[in-house]
Amino acid sequence: MPPPVLDVRALSVQFETKEGPLRVLRDVSLQVAPGETFGLAGESGSGKTTLGYTILQALAPTARVTGGAILFEGRDLLGVSEDELRRIRGRRIAMVYQDPRSALNPTTRIGAQIAEVLEIHERAPARAAGRRAQELLELVNIADPASVARRYPHELSGGMQQRAVIAMALAGGPSLLILDEPTTGLDVTTQARILELVADLKRRVGAAILYISHDLAVIAQVADRVGVLYAGELVEVGPTADLFAQPVHPYTRGLLDALPHLDGLRGLVPIEGRIPRLTDLPPGCVFAPRCDFVAPACTAATPALETVAPERRARCVRWPTVLATPRRSTAAAIAPETVASDAPLLAFEHVSKYFGGAGAVARWLGIGAPPVRAVDDVSFDVRADEVVALVGESGCGKTTLGRLAVRLLRPTAGRVRFAAPKPTDAQIVFQHPDSSLNPMKRIGPSLARPLVLRGLRRRERGRRVRELLEAVRLDPDYGARRPAALSGGEKQRVAIARALAMAPQFVVLDEPVSALDVSTQASIIRLLAELRRTLGASYLMISHDLSLVRHVAARVGVMYLGRLVEIGAVDEVFRAPSHPYTRALRSAVPRPDPAVPGRPIRLEGSVPSAQHPPAGCRFHTRCPQKIGRVCEEAEPPWARASPTHWIACHIPIAELSRSSEEARP
Numbered sequence: 001m002p003p004p005v006l007d008v009r010a011l012s013v014q015f016e017t018k019e020g021p022l023r024v025l026r027d028v029s030l031q032v033a034p035g036e037t038f039g040l041a042g043e044s045g046s047g048k049t050t051l052g053y054t055i056l057q058a059l060a061p062t063a064r065v066t067g068g069a070i071l072f073e074g075r076d077l078l079g080v081s082e083d084e085l086r087r088i089r090g091r092r093i094a095m096v097y098q099d100p101r102s103a104l105n106p107t108t109r110i111g112a113q114i115a116e117v118l119e120i121h122e123r124a125p126a127r128a129a130g131r132r133a134q135e136l137l138e139l140v141n142i143a144d145p146a147s148v149a150r151r152y153p154h155e156l157s158g159g160m161q162q163r164a165v166i167a168m169a170l171a172g173g174p175s176l177l178i179l180d181e182p183t184t185g186l187d188v189t190t191q192a193r194i195l196e197l198v199a200d201l202k203r204r205v206g207a208a209i210l211y212i213s214h215d216l217a218v219i220a221q222v223a224d225r226v227g228v229l230y231a232g233e234l235v236e237v238g239p240t241a242d243l244f245a246q247p248v249h250p251y252t253r254g255l256l257d258a259l260p261h262l263d264g265l266r267g268l269v270p271i272e273g274r275i276p277r278l279t280d281l282p283p284g285c286v287f288a289p290r291c292d293f294v295a296p297a298c299t300a301a302t303p304a305l306e307t308v309a310p311e312r313r314a315r316c317v318r319w320p321t322v323l324a325t326p327r328r329s330t331a332a333a334i335a336p337e338t339v340a341s342d343a344p345l346l347a348f349e350h351v352s353k354y355f356g357g358a359g360a361v362a363r364w365l366g367i368g369a370p371p372v373r374a375v376d377d378v379s380f381d382v383r384a385d386e387v388v389a390l391v392g393e394s395g396c397g398k399t400t401l402g403r404l405a406v407r408l409l410r411p412t413a414g415r416v417r418f419a420a421p422k423p424t425d426a427q428i429v430f431q432h433p434d435s436s437l438n439p440m441k442r443i444g445p446s447l448a449r450p451l452v453l454r455g456l457r458r459r460e461r462g463r464r465v466r467e468l469l470e471a472v473r474l475d476p477d478y479g480a481r482r483p484a485a486l487s488g489g490e491k492q493r494v495a496i497a498r499a500l501a502m503a504p505q506f507v508v509l510d511e512p513v514s515a516l517d518v519s520t521q522a523s524i525i526r527l528l529a530e531l532r533r534t535l536g537a538s539y540l541m542i543s544h545d546l547s548l549v550r551h552v553a554a555r556v557g558v559m560y561l562g563r564l565v566e567i568g569a570v571d572e573v574f575r576a577p578s579h580p581y582t583r584a585l586r587s588a589v590p591r592p593d594p595a596v597p598g599r600p601i602r603l604e605g606s607v608p609s610a611q612h613p614p615a616g617c618r619f620h621t622r623c624p625q626k627i628g629r630v631c632e633e634a635e636p637p638w639a640r641a642s643p644t645h646w647i648a649c650h651i652p653i654a655e656l657s658r659s660s661e662e663a664r665p
Contacts, residue, residue: 002033002034003074004031004032004033004034004071004208005032005033005034005072005073005175005176005207005208006030006031006032006055006070006071006072006176006208006210007031007069007070007071007072008028008029008030008031008051008055008068008069008070008071009029009068009069009070009071010027010028010029010067010068010069011025011027011028011029011051011054011065011067011068011069011070012025012026012027012028012065012066012067012068013025013047013050013054013059013063013064013065013066014063014064014066015060015062015063016062016063016064017062017279019279020279021279022278022279023232023278023279023281024047024050024063024232024278025047025050025051025054025232026232026233027067027068027233027234027305028047028051028068028229028232028233028234029068029234029305030227030234030237032176032208032209032210033208034175034206034207034208035202035206035207035208036208036209036224036225037198037202037209037211037222037223037224038208038209038210038211038223038224038225038226038227039211039213039219039222039223039225039226039227039240040210040211040212040213040226040227040229041213041214041216041219041226041227041228041229041255042214042228042229042230042255042517043214043230043255043275043517043518043519043520044214044487044488044489044516044517044520045231045275045278045487046229046230046231046232046275047229047231047232048180048212048213048214048229049098049180049181049212050063051212051229052095052178052180052210052212054070055070055072055077055093055176055178055210056089056093056095056178057077057078057085057089058089065078072088072092072093072175072176073092073175087121090117090120090121090169090171090172090174091121091122091172091173091174092172092174092175092176093174093175093176093177093178094168094169094170094172094174094176094177094178095169095177095178095179095180096162096165096166096169096177096178096179096180096182097165097180098180098181098182098184099185100153100158100161100162100164100165101153101161103165103168104153104161104164104165105153106152106153106154107152108152109149109150109151109152110133110137110148110149110150110151110152110153110156110164111130111133111134111137111148111149111150112130112133113164113168114132114133114136114137114149114164114167114168114171115129115130115132115133116129117168117171117172118132118133118171118172121171121172122172130149132171133149133167133171134146134149136167136168136170136171137149137163137164137167139167139170139201139204140163140164140166140167140170140197140201141163141193141196141197141200142160142163142164142167143605143606148160148164157190157394157395157606157607158185158186158190158394159186159190159193159194159394160606162182162183162186162190162194163194163197166182166194166197166201170201170205173205174207175207175208176207176208176209176210177201177205177207177208177209177210178209178210178212179198179209179210179211179212180212181212181213181214182194182198182211183195183213183215183218184213184214184215184514184515185514185515186394186544187392187393187394187544188393188544188545188546188585188588188589188590189393189584189585189588189600189603190393190394191218191588191590192588192590192598192600195218195221195222195590195598196600198211198222199222211223214516214517214518215518215590216244216255216256216259216518216592217259217547217589217590217591217592218590219240220240220244220590220591220592220593220594221590221591221594221597221598223240224239224240225237225238225239225240225311226238226239226240226243226244228243228249228251228252228255230251230275230286230287231275231276231278231281231286231287232278232286233286233315234305234315235249235251235252235287235305235314235315235316236248236249236251236252236312236313236314236315236316237305237312237313237314238309238311238312238313239311239312240594241594241595242309242311242312243312244256244592244593244594244595245595246323247322248308248309248312248314248316248319248322248323249287249314249315249316249319249322250287250291250292250293250316250318250322251271251287251290251291253322253327254269254271254290254519255271255518255519256327256592257269257327258270258271258518258519258521258522259518259547259592260518260521260522260545260547260548260550260551261547261550261592262546262547262550262574262586262589262591263550264550264551264570264571264574267522267547267551267592268521268522268525268526268548268551269522270519270520270522270523270526271290271519272290273289273290274290274487276289282299283299283300284298284299284300284301284302284303285298285299285302285303285315285316285317286302293316293318293321293322293325295317295318297317297318298317298318303315303316303317342383343383343384343419344381344382344383344384344417344419345381345382345383345384345386345418345419345420345505345506345538346381346382346405346416346417346418346419346426346506346538346540347380347381347382347416347417348378348379348380348381348401348404348405348414348416349379349414349415349416349417350377350378350379350413350414350415351375351377351378351379351401351404351411351413351414351415351416352373352375352376352377352378352411352412352413352414353374353375353397353400353404353409353411353412354371354372354373354374354412355371355372355374356369356371356372357369357370357371357372369611370611370612371611372610372611373562373610373611373613374397374400374562374610375397375400375401375404375411375562376397376562376563376613377413377414377563378397378401378414378559378562378563378564379414379564380557380564380567382506382538382540383538384419384505384536384538385536385537385538386538386539386554386555387532387538387539387541387552387553387554387555388538388539388540388541388553388554388555388556388557389540389541389542389543389549389552389553389555389556389557389570390402390540390541390542390543390556390557390558390559391543391544391546391549391556391557391558391559391585392544392558392559392560392585393544393560393585393607394544395561395607395610396559396560396561396562396607397559397561397562397563398510398542398559399431399510399511399542401540401542401559402428402508402510402540402542403428403508404416405418405426405428405506405508405540406426406427406428406508407426408428418506420505420506424453424454424502424504425502425504425505425506426504426505426506426507426508427499427500427502427504427506427507427508428499428507428508428509428510429492429495429496429499429507429508429509429510429512430495430510431510431511431512431514431515432515433483433488433491433492433494433495434483434491436495437483437491437494437495438483439482439483439484440482441482442479442480442481442482443469443478443479443480443481443482443483443486443494444465444479444480446494446498447465447468447469447479447494447497447498447501448461448462448465449498450498450501450502451464451465451501453502454501454502464501465479466479468497468498468500468501469497471497471500471531472493472494472496472497472500472527473493473523473527474490474493474494474497478490478494487520488515488516488520489516489517489520489523489524492512492513492516492520492524493524493527495512496512496524496527496528496531500531500535503535504535504537505535505536505537505538506537506538506539506540507537507538507539507540508539508540508542509528509539509540509541509542509543510542511542511543511544512524512528512541513525513545513548514543514544514545521548525548525551525552528552529552539552541553545589546574546585546586546589547589549570550570550574553570554569554570555567555568555569555570555644556568556570556573556574558573558579558581558582558585560581560607560618560619561607561608561610561613561618561619562610562613562618563618563648564648565579565581565582565619565636565647565648565649566578566579566581566582566645566646566647566648567645567646568641568642568644568645568646569642569644569645572641572642572644572645573645574586576656576657576658577641577647577653577654577656577657578647578656579619579647579648579649579656580619580623580624580625580649580651580656580659581619581623583601583659584600584601584603584624587599587600587601588600588601601624602624603622603624604622605621605622607622608621614632615632615633616630616631616632616633616634616635616636617631617632617634617635617636617648617649617650620632625651625659627650627651630650631650634650636648636649636650637650639652639653640653641653641656641657
């Protein structure tokens with residue numbers, strides 16, 4: 001075996017805080033070989049990103065390494081000078097961050113940003129650096145790289161921005177590439193392309209890759225080996241196939257049980273409790289307070305990371321018992337149990353929403369840009385006591401429909417009818433709680449504000465705030481905290497509690513768990529199911545995660561470029577027949593099983609502009625089943641696949657059913 005590119009040995013890192021030392025990494029050891037992808041998994045707050053920053057020696061001033069070594073190509077990075085570190089960063093070691101917008105300069109063209117890396121590290125002339133920048137954009141599968149190189153970041157989609165950041169990371173020819181949650185927040189087709197790109201780069205570039213993610217389904221598809229971090233400790237390491245087939249540590253088993261499956265029968269079983277405070281760690285095994293296998297020996301001393309099988313290590317004294325105990329094969333029902341009323345609570349009637357565009361005079365003169373057709377002639381309803389989901393790629397119009405539902409936007413054409421007596425009977429939970437919570441206000445006053453609008457007196461408001469916090473499984477003392485003191489999952493719980501403060505009949509859930517780790521995601525989805533049963537509320541759930549939708553919704557609508565292309569009962573939409581676009585979305589969902597590699601249907605090209613949508617069927621420019629000019633010229637008719645299932649496609653239902661069955665793995 002060649003020596004590892006990266007060899008982390010007994011690494012410990014802590015942050016100095018007012019509450020005392022925050023021990024974010026403790027005794028972490030791992031190796032990444034040339035041409036290998038090592039997946040690093042764990043919940044938010046487990047220390048994954050901190051490890052990446054420590055390797056780069058880019059920690060905050062309050063952090064310090066308290067022990068261990070980081071050997072890169074045989075040299076300990078903890079002992080090199082700052083000048084040498086600057087020569088290594090970006091050239092020999094490169095990092096791709098979770099949010100490409102934070103890594104790209106909004107005022108500089110894409111090509112210039114990539115060329116700058118070459119000019120700094122390779123001392124390449126400007127013209128040669130520009131040519132190489134275009135070659136790198138081509139390497140990451142960006143069509144028309146010369147054109148993209150001249151664009152600014154805001155002119156690229158999220159997936160293209162992420163590829164541009166990867167191209168920038170590859171500019172120096174690194175030996176080690178650190179990818180920190182590179183697909184979080186991306187829709188499934190864009191995610192599938194990034195994962196294909198990672199696999200292709202490993203073959204073509206030969207760099208060692210450290211892939212950091214909370215999504216084990218993604219890690220199952222890209223990693224050769226996996227390490228699982230919990231509260232700063234590495235608790236299990238092993239080959240990907242072995243670890244997924246037979247997890248040894250109870251925490252790994254819990255993460256896998258929390259993963260939603262596309263069949264809707266397995267997953268979403270949350271790990272009870274939460275990661276302990278790193279300033280007040282429990283005695284013995286740090287996972288013991290949440291473990292189903294805990295015994296007195298677990299709290300007596302911190303277990304060592306011991307070898308339990310060839311190439312496998314686990315930090316657990318009870319691992320033989322874990323191996324001998326069968327895994328849970330099914331999840332408790334989360335999908336709605338009640339039959340929805342026939343009466344629509346919310347109805348979209350031929351609704352359109354356009355943004356921008358030329359004014360009346362400019363239109364009469366034939367000048368000016370056309371409007372962005374975010375939503376274009378969409379009709380469907382949400383019945384009382386029903387959960388309806390909307391899925392589709394980024395930019396398809398899902399969020400715009402959600403905002404139209406709660407009157408944050410007014411339709412350009414058509415009508416949104418809401419049967420509830422008061423507008424406050426409709427609420428929304430936004431995707432990013434950071435942007436919807438006032439960072440200067442404590443949680444208690446934020447939750448009390450809706451209660452003031454309802455006319456509750458001060459004493460009643462205090463009691464109700466405590467009840468809301470308990471309803472979303474937060475201690476009452478959270479009312480005194482500010483958002484910065486909460487984890488991502490805790491902030492989302494507060495956002496849900498605030499929406500529920502008005503006792504709504506209808507709630508829009510806009511990607512409520514897309515950025516959360518799998519256990520927190522499972523916990524919040526179960527919480528939403530329980531609250532819905534208590535309140536009798538209806539949900540419109542917006543998501544790009546088809547596995548999650550399969551567990552939660554009664555009906556699902558599929559959107560593409562502002563149009564609804566399929567709608568029906570969730571089981572019907574997830575099996576044959578289905579629209580070619582739905583099939584592509586379904587095939588792109590990463591499978592949490594390395595033994596069953598994904599086979600995504602490749603959609604050529606990118607989503608067309610919503611300012612200039614194609615004539616005929618809007619999907620025809622990317623459709624792998626296009627049947628001819630009729631797709632290019634005529635709007636597809638709605639065809640009835642069943643009494644509750646409709647598909648907008650020129651292909652006959654019988655043929656759609658046959659092709660969907662043939663494509664099923």
